[in-house]
Amino acid sequence: xxxxxxxxxxxxxxxxxxxxxxxxxxxxxxxxxxxxxxxxxxxxxxxxxxxxxxxxxxxxxxxxxxxxxxxxxxxxxxxxxxxxxxxxxxx
Amino acid sequence: xxxxxxxxxxxxxxxxxxxxxxxxxxxxxxxxxxxxxxxxxxxxxxxxxxxxxxxxxxxxxxxxxxxxxxxxxxxxxxxxxxxxxxxxxxxxxxxxxxxxxxxxxxxxxxxxxxxxxxxxxxxxxxxxxxxxxxxxxxxxxxxxxxxxxxxxxxxxxxxxxxxxxxxxxxxxxxxxxxxxxxxxxxxxxxxxxxxxxxxxxxxxxxxxxxxxxxxxxxxxxxxxxxx
Numbered sequence: 628x629x630x631x632x633x634x635x636x637x638x639x640x641x642x643x644x645x646x647x648x649x650x651x652x653x654x655x656x657x658x659x660x661x662x663x664x665x666x667x668x669x670x671x672x673x674x675x676x677x678x679x680x681x682x683x684x685x686x687x688x689x690x691x692x693x694x695x696x697x698x699x700x701x702x703x704x705x706x707x708x709x710x711x712x713x714x715x716x717x718x
Numbered sequence: 719x720x721x722x723x724x725x726x727x728x729x730x731x732x733x734x735x736x737x738x739x740x741x742x743x744x745x746x747x748x749x750x751x752x753x754x755x756x757x758x759x760x761x762x763x764x765x766x767x768x769x770x771x772x773x774x775x776x777x778x779x780x781x782x783x784x785x786x787x788x789x790x791x792x793x794x795x796x797x798x799x800x801x802x803x804x805x806x807x808x809x810x811x812x813x814x815x816x817x818x819x820x821x822x823x824x825x826x827x828x829x830x831x832x833x834x835x836x837x838x839x840x841x842x843x844x845x846x847x848x849x850x851x852x853x854x855x856x857x858x859x860x861x862x863x864x865x866x867x868x869x870x871x872x873x874x875x876x877x878x879x880x881x882x883x884x885x886x887x888x889x890x891x892x893x894x895x896x897x898x899x900x901x902x903x904x905x906x907x908x909x910x911x912x913x914x915x916x917x918x919x920x921x922x923x924x925x926x927x928x929x930x931x932x933x934x935x936x937x938x939x940x941x942x943x944x945x
Contacts, residue, residue, distance in 0.1 A: 647822070703866060
């Protein structure tokens with residue numbers, strides 16, 4: 628078993644409006660002069676350290692717990708995972 | 719007749735509910751700590767407002783996995799009247815006892831003010847003595863009160879008469895269809911964002927009204943009929 632760092636990214640489904648992202652875009656970024664920025668969507672990220680056999684095992688386990696424990700609300704959000712092997716990442 | 723008020727770590731409206739039940743309506747009411755796994759002896763349950771678990775991860779989600787909720791789910795299936803107020807509504811939604819989701823208010827602000835709601839369904843224990851479209855003056859106090867459900871779910875709620883309260887001439891949070899409260903299909907589980915326990919005594923209202931007492935009185939009337 629090795630340690631993996633799995634990032635869980637929870638983002639609202641595309642058709643759900645995101646007033647926080649819109650405010651950041653309109654009242655901060657656009658006003659700051661960055662007119663090439665067209666959209667901002669907010670997301671929540673959890674970094675989970677988990678022992679697993681391999682990366683797929685790590686990601687599958689985390690995806691399973693996210694579904695079972697409602698880490699993300701399936702009514703309004705999507706959830707995706709990205710992982711790194713902790714030992715490899717340190718090198 | 720006895721009503722159980724579930725208390726989670728971070729619940730803060732439990733005492734107000736207790737006060738209305740005990741001191742204003744003279745009904746027996748108990749605080750029930752969330753770690754208890756049985757609710758024997760209660761005729762109705764209230765999940766009060768507050769910030770269970772500090773709204774960590776998402777309002778109501780951690781509380782939804784508390785030991786007591788297994789029992790609440792079982793009783794909900796048996797038809798017991800269950801009222802979730804504000805955070806209680808969020809917990810009922812995260813528990814899967816009510817459909818949809820409660821999201822951050824459109825304004826991104828914590829909205830704390832009086833509003834009006836209309837009764838859309840008198841098919842629940844909490845509204846069965848009320849008239850359709852009856853208006854109730856009542857305060858909201860929340861940052862995550864925006865109700866959302868996909869169009870198919872909204873259609874189902876409308877067809878089944880599951881929309882219990884709507885905001886009247888007001889939009890405190892951007893809730894879809896101005897939904898302020900809904901019920902499950904059976905009608906015994908109701909979740910509402912505004913606080914009836916803060917609008918049941920005229921002395922607490924800037925309008926001198928105690929409209930929301932009708933919600934609790936309706937419950938007592940319903941329980942009386944059941945005997």
